[in-house]
Amino acid sequence: MSDPRASLLFALADDELILGHRLSEWTGWVPYIEEDLALSSIAQDEIAHARMLLDILSVIDGRDPDALALGRAPGEYRNAILCEQPNTDFAFTLARHWLYDHADDVRLRALQESSFKELREAVAVMLLEERYHLEHADAWFRRLADGPVDARHRFGEALANAIGMAEALFEPLDDESVLVSEGILPTGTEEWHDEWLARIGGMLDEVGFDQVLTSQGEPETGEMVPTSTGEIESTEQIARRVPSSGAGGRRGEHSEHFEPLWLEMTTLYRAHPGARW
Amino acid sequence: MVTAAHVREALAAVKDPEIPTCSITDLGIVHDVRVTAERIEIDLLPTFAGCPALDVIKRDVEQAACDLAPEVEVRFVNAPPWTSDRLNDDANDSLKAFGISPPLLQIGRAHNVTCPYCGSDQTVEESAFGPTPCRTVRYCNSCRNPFEGFKTKR
Structure with a gap:
């Protein structure tokens, strides 16, 4: 039987690796230079965090960190499918960024108390760096939610599109009961989910985006109609969402967007196994 | 007989490749x-x-x-986490000499980030x-120069 710690490390590392890879696609394309540096730096941090986690996993698994990052078949990746979604536009990228980084913060804070020493040490380092990601995500959340109307409209739509997939960041892990009983997980994914929901729910309420959560899964029809105050009444996007649509990543089941990403990310590794620079 | 102090003295000559005025010992990168x-075993902090x-x-x-x-044997370790509070006064001076303002200092000490060019705290x-991951971009409202700041990490 595989070490239960591996399922946790694969989930954490693959989220960071795949999201980092996606964010790196923005390099050179962001609307202005400061933001280009920001998204590129965040991508760099996320991939570095994946490396820290894969270094730890390498000792358990036996494969070297590069082989773990780039030498696995697509079905062996355990990232949530939110992370592999195309960047789409700036609104979706920032909506995912905000939802993901709050989720990441919740689980990293919980893991500060893990009985797994190497992971606890890595988490302490990651939290010091993720703080800047969270500040960046929150700043954009407030800025876009404040309008103008088109920005608020598109951001609200993007949040509605991403929320179901973001919930799947908290899909149960393989052997989660063992991880909890051994104190490797001080709290389980369900508790993380509740904490995250309370946190983002409060912020969504404050800016009048509460329908992003409340209408989840309820079939509604209608267009996105901003009122004079910039509030959004309803959206077709929300209506189309199915709560479970984002699940499967933790079992190695991915959306159609994963394989093209994987092909690109692993091109060099597959063409020149063991290449170094 | 070589001592740890000798080794640290030798390491003081190693500069940060991206901030060539700054020694890695002043930056607090050398842990043990x-x-x-x-x-000789050396533990470094990224x-x-x-x-x-x-x-x-x-x-x-x-x-x-x-x-x-x-x-x-040289290795990077994650514990303790490196923080910008590990920079010593020499690091702060050599950062300024390179045009980078030092990070925010520890709570209870002076708190303003001053412009490395004109010294203004505006x-x-x-x-x-x-x-780079360790730098921020700042702007001086007095001499109207953009400049880089060392990122506060704690």
Whole structure:
């Protein structure tokens, strides 16, 4: 039987690796230079965090960190499918960024108390760096939610599109009961989910985006109609969402967007196994 | 007999590849040095996990220590986490000499980020993200120059 710690490390590392890879696609394309540096730096941090986690996993698994990052078949990746979604536009990228980084913060804070020493040490380092990601995500959340109307409209739509997939960041892990009983997980994914929901729910309420959560899964029809105050009444996007649509990543089941990403990310590794620079 | 103090002295000559005025010992990157008759072990702390200079720093440290013992092992460790509070006063001076303002100092000490060009404290952060993971981009409202700041990490 595989070490239960591996399922946790694969989930954490693959989220960071795949999201980092996606964010790196923005390099050179962001609307202005400061933001280009920001998204590129965040991508760099996320991939570095994946490396820290894969270094730890390498000792358990036996494969070297590069082989773990780039030498696995697509079905062996355990990232949530939110992370592999195309960047789409700036609104979706920032909506995912905000939802993901709050989720990441919740689980990293919980893991500060893990009985797994190497992971606890890595988490302490990651939290010091993720703080800047969270500040960046929150700043954009407030800025876009404040309008103008088109920005608020598109951001609200993007949040509605991403929320179901973001919930799947908290899909149960393989052997989660063992991880909890051994104190490797001080709290389980369900508790993380509740904490995250309370946190983002409060912020969504404050800016009048509460329908992003409340209408989840309820079939509604209608267009996105901003009122004079910039509030959004309803959206077709929300209506189309199915709560479970984002699940499967933790079992190695991915959306159609994963394989093209994987092909690109692993091109060099597959063409020149063991290449170094 | 080589002591840990000798090794640290040798490492003081190793500069950060991206901030060539700044010694890695002043930046607080050197955490632990263990010396035996035939072996030196050096534990380093990465400033930021995504720092692309880590491999170069490791190589430079190995070279600096290799004359002092037949066997040298250099590794990066995650504990304790590196924070910008590890910078000493010499690091702050050499950062300024390179045009980078030092990080915010520990709570209870002076708190303003001053412009490395004119010394004014009328500066604002433009972006928390700069050309390297450890730097921010700031702007001086007095001399109207953009400048880089060392990122506060704690």
